[in-house]
Amino acid sequence: MSKTRKQDRLRTLPAMHRLLNHPRAQKWHLQFGKNDVLAVLTSTLDGIRQENNDEEVDDWIDRIFQEAELAFERLALQRLQMVINATGTVLHTNLGRAPLAKEAVDAVIDVAKGYSNVEYNLLQGQRGHRHDAVEALLCRLTGAEAALVVNNNAAAVLLALSELASDRDVVISRGELIEIGGSFRIPDVMKMSGARLLEVGTTNKTHERDYRDALEQGASVMLRVHTSNFRIEGFTQKPTLTQLVALARTYDVPLLEDLGSGSLLDLQPYGIGDEPTIAQSLQAGVDVVMFSGDKLLGGAQAGILCGKKVYLDRMKQNPLMRALRVDKMTLAALRATLSLYLEPKQAFARIPALALLTASPEHLLVRADSYKNQLQEKLQRQIAQGTMTVRVVPCVSVVGGGTMPTVEIPSYALAISFRSFGCEALLECLRRQPLPIIARMEQKEVICDVRTVFTWQEEAFIDGIARACLGLAGESTPDDVD
Numbered sequence: 001m002s003k004t005r006k007q008d009r010l011r012t013l014p015a016m017h018r019l020l021n022h023p024r025a026q027k028w029h030l031q032f033g034k035n036d037v038l039a040v041l042t043s044t045l046d047g048i049r050q051e052n053n054d055e056e057v058d059d060w061i062d063r064i065f066q067e068a069e070l071a072f073e074r075l076a077l078q079r080l081q082m083v084i085n086a087t088g089t090v091l092h093t094n095l096g097r098a099p100l101a102k103e104a105v106d107a108v109i110d111v112a113k114g115y116s117n118v119e120y121n122l123l124q125g126q127r128g129h130r131h132d133a134v135e136a137l138l139c140r141l142t143g144a145e146a147a148l149v150v151n152n153n154a155a156a157v158l159l160a161l162s163e164l165a166s167d168r169d170v171v172i173s174r175g176e177l178i179e180i181g182g183s184f185r186i187p188d189v190m191k192m193s194g195a196r197l198l199e200v201g202t203t204n205k206t207h208e209r210d211y212r213d214a215l216e217q218g219a220s221v222m223l224r225v226h227t228s229n230f231r232i233e234g235f236t237q238k239p240t241l242t243q244l245v246a247l248a249r250t251y252d253v254p255l256l257e258d259l260g261s262g263s264l265l266d267l268q269p270y271g272i273g274d275e276p277t278i279a280q281s282l283q284a285g286v287d288v289v290m291f292s293g294d295k296l297l298g299g300a301q302a303g304i305l306c307g308k309k310v311y312l313d314r315m316k317q318n319p320l321m322r323a324l325r326v327d328k329m330t331l332a333a334l335r336a337t338l339s340l341y342l343e344p345k346q347a348f349a350r351i352p353a354l355a356l357l358t359a360s361p362e363h364l365l366v367r368a369d370s371y372k373n374q375l376q377e378k379l380q381r382q383i384a385q386g387t388m389t390v391r392v393v394p395c396v397s398v399v400g401g402g403t404m405p406t407v408e409i410p411s412y413a414l415a416i417s418f419r420s421f422g423c424e425a426l427l428e429c430l431r432r433q434p435l436p437i438i439a440r441m442e443q444k445e446v447i448c449d450v451r452t453v454f455t456w457q458e459e460a461f462i463d464g465i466a467r468a469c470l471g472l473a474g475e476s477t478p479d480d481v482d
């Protein structure tokens with residue numbers, strides 16, 4: 001195409017102020033704000049200017065707005081927003097791990113909306129301590145002498161080792177040098193803290209005498225890490241917690257335990273793994289346990305340290321504390337969540353992570369059947385024509401968050417497939433719904449596990465699936481759905 005023809009074609013492009021003031025831009029101004037609208041329209045125009053295309057365009061405005069619409073759709077999907085988790089993974093790290101209990105949400109709103117006494121002692125009318133909000137509750141629930149909260153469990157491990165093991169040798173079993181979610185490796189965090197790693201034993205077997213030898217050589221801290229995200233089976237061995245505690249006493253060194261998920265309640269009666277509880281570890285004599293606030297505990301992202309006062313008092317004074325300290329909203333959520341544990345029955349009913357994990361398959365089957373019926377009604381024609389199928393199938397939910405990888409929880413799912421589209425297309429349509437739905441693929445069907453779909457999301461869930469399916473079937477008028 002000649003340069004002048006290209007110039008002629010572009011001469012008719014509308015000016016930016018016309019686009020900005022166009023009625024079609026109004027909804028974008030409201031949704032995205034002036035700067036984003038300007039940026040998207042500018043890059044749309046730039047794209048058109050660079051085209052090597054001499055097709056005649058009758059209506060530049062229409063063409064530009066169509067392209068900008070797609071750009072705004074992409075922009076909208078990048079925002080942090082609520083989604084529907086239909087993956088069946090209860091503590092899905094990519095989807096924000098534990099959803100908060102209503103009590104916790106209310107508490108967050110309460111302290112976020114106005115001022116709070118997060119570091120102010122109302123009794124004495126002077127500066128107070130941030131930990132006070134949750135320390136007493138944590139001690140009551142775990143039997144610990146003292147407790148401390150930081151940003152996440154990785155931070156808890158970093159703080160504990162920095163305070164107790166900087167420039168010292170920490171003995172740890174080679175079977176426990178784990179990596180969690182790619183960016184958190186126990187050996188790396190240990191090095192960051194200034195501690196020297198004294199690895200003992202082998203991947204599958206570590207003996208009591210291995211620890212003893214290390215302590216004889218002068219190791220001054222013992223670290224045990226709960227290998228929560230994998231399981232080695234077969235020819236394995238490691239000392240019991242009781243044996244480690246005895247060694248720690250003999251050599252007068254602190255024994256730290258990274259519990260990972262750390263459950264406050266015994267989940268075994270519900271058929272969910274054999275995770276040790278925090279109280280059990282402390283009772284066995286561990287000096288400091290560390291665990292996450294947003295895994296099995298079901299609260300906000302946090303790292304919690306519980307244990308002996310002598311050690312926790314030192315950690316509270318560590319300068320790192322300032323860098324790792326938690327926000328008032330985290331403390332509010334955590335406090336409200338912990339309060340629910342005072343009555344275990346209430347915890348299972350009110351804390352979403354626990355309620356979702358323990359929902360009975362019979363209940364889930366009834367819900368899945370009802371969803372299927374509603375979808376069959378909305379998608380009557382497409383199903384009758386053989387364009388698509390919707391079935392209820394048994395499936396397996398998992399705990400997630402790197403917790404109890406071998407535990408399989410029986411559940412039920414909607415299985416959806418299209419005759420002439422692959423699963424990827426439907427999964428994408430589901431993600432693009434006003435309340436995005438995240439599902440998974442299994443043997444050429446899209447699987448929506450109902451365990452992790454909240455009952456209060458049901459309407460959006462059904463409507464979203466129906467709209468996605470109608471869109472794929474080429475009938476994407478929202479009116480069809482209602």
Ligand SMILES: *Cc1c(COP(=O)(O)O)cnc(C)c1O
Nearest residue numbers: 152153154226228259260261292
């Ligand atoms: C999940 C986990 C961590 C990291 O916890 P975050 O709260 O995500 O920082 C550390 N150790 C173990 C054993 C874990 O399972």
